[in-house]
Amino acid sequence: MATFEVLDELMEITGATELHKHMWFWRRVLIREMKALGERGVDVDSLESLKQTHARETTKLAALTDVIDESLAGIHEKEHHVAKLDLND
Known part of the structure; x- marks a missing residue:
């Protein structure tokens, strides 16, 4: 159930329905959060x-x-090409 809630939230945030766009967004979020952890x-x-x-x-x-x-x-x-062939008939 939680997985669908996350996907719904991603769809709302990104405004996209394609899964690859959600995953791209999610990876960017994870990278940003991991960088913040590294800085600490x-x-x-x-x-x-x-x-x-x-x-x-x-x-x-x-x-x-x-x-x-x-x-x-x-x-x-x-x-x-097909349209040109049809015109020649």
């Missing part, structure tokens, strides 16, 4: 790991977004 002298070994994971996932998301954009461009190009 608390050793947080997982902070560096979390930063690396966040960077990797952000890079992966950008690459996947590029693939989707290229795929959509290819689809539109093919639709244009």
Whole structure:
């Protein structure tokens, strides 16, 4: 039950319904809180790991977004070719 409450709160804060956007936001919150703990002298070994994971996932998301954009461009190009073929009939 608590998990759904957290997700609902994230959806409200971020204004987004996509899970990856919630996770991105949540990781940023965790990183900020861990940095604050580190500044107070608390050793947080997982902070560096979390930063690396966040960077990797952000890079992966950008690459996947590029693939989707290229795929959509290819689809539109093919639709244009089909439309030209239909006009030639």
